[in-house]
Amino acid sequence: MQAYANRLISRKKSIAFVPTMGFLHEGHLSLMREGRKRGDVLVVSIFVNPTQFGEGEDFDSYPKDLERDLELARKENVDVVFTPDKVSLYENGFQTYVNLEKLPKHLCGISRPIFFQGVATVVTKLFNIVKPSVAIFGQKDYQQLAVIKRMVRDLNFDIEIVGAPTVREPDGLAMSSRNNYLKPEERLAALSLFESLSKAQNLCAEGVLDSDRIINEVKKLIHSHKDSKIDYISICDPDTLEDIKTIESPVVMALAVKVGKTRLIDNMIINY
Numbered sequence: 001m002q003a004y005a006n007r008l009i010s011r012k013k014s015i016a017f018v019p020t021m022g023f024l025h026e027g028h029l030s031l032m033r034e035g036r037k038r039g040d041v042l043v044v045s046i047f048v049n050p051t052q053f054g055e056g057e058d059f060d061s062y063p064k065d066l067e068r069d070l071e072l073a074r075k076e077n078v079d080v081v082f083t084p085d086k087v088s089l090y091e092n093g094f095q096t097y098v099n100l101e102k103l104p105k106h107l108c109g110i111s112r113p114i115f116f117q118g119v120a121t122v123v124t125k126l127f128n129i130v131k132p133s134v135a136i137f138g139q140k141d142y143q144q145l146a147v148i149k150r151m152v153r154d155l156n157f158d159i160e161i162v163g164a165p166t167v168r169e170p171d172g173l174a175m176s177s178r179n180n181y182l183k184p185e186e187r188l189a190a191l192s193l194f195e196s197l198s199k200a201q202n203l204c205a206e207g208v209l210d211s212d213r214i215i216n217e218v219k220k221l222i223h224s225h226k227d228s229k230i231d232y233i234s235i236c237d238p239d240t241l242e243d244i245k246t247i248e249s250p251v252v253m254a255l256a257v258k259v260g261k262t263r264l265i266d267n268m269i270i271n272y
Helices: 002-010 024-038 065-073 115-130 142-154 177-181 185-189 192-205 211-223
Strands: 017-020 041-046 078-081 134-138 160-164 228-236 251-259 262-270
Touching: 002 017, 002 115, 017 024, 017 115, 017 251, 024 041, 024 134, 024 160, 041 065, 041 115, 065 078, 078 115, 115 142, 134 142, 142 160, 142 251, 177 262, 185 192, 185 251, 185 262, 192 211, 192 228, 192 251, 192 262, 211 228, 211 251
Parallel strands: 017 041, 017 134, 041 078, 134 160
Antiparallel strands: 228 251, 251 262
């Protein structure tokens, strides 16, 4: 992959890159379509990254279907699908990790303390291998996008990072490979995430600007579903992810909720 990227660059070809963990869905495909517009050659990686999973998380059971993924990539006119294995990225004795000081200490980073170290490390490695001029990530993983943007800025990567809008199911549920885990009866509870974000936006539009009041209303909605357990709900600054007490400018509302055994995340920009 690295040698191929070098040949492309020597021929003045630009590379657009979409990193994924596979089990592709429409959200991933929308990133590929964006990438297709932004580079001469479109590269998609498929790698379930072990270093971002904590003990007891779903690394071993994470859904996989490589043949289906490759067929979907072909239909989107992807030029290269890069599928490294664990040994090729994390050889014996591997000991170098990328850490950010502040952004990972909010939202998902509180309950998943090694997650963003793993994300930042594997994305750095993939950037060094694929050598893109532009990389596309989904806004559904808002904190991940913020971490990668900050990392690229801090480490002077010559790569444009593009955040693409969240793609949703017809009922509003944000597309995620983990939706595959949901039992039919849990689907209704899962919809409470998007309903909560919409409720928050409506409350803000009606003049409710106190974050605690909005969060309390959202908690009531989510707790009305017995299968749901809240990890966090936050109204925060779009750049620093610091909590905002009073809404006076656009903010991000982000939440993580466990529905049955499935942990789901979602977010929305709440406009003041």
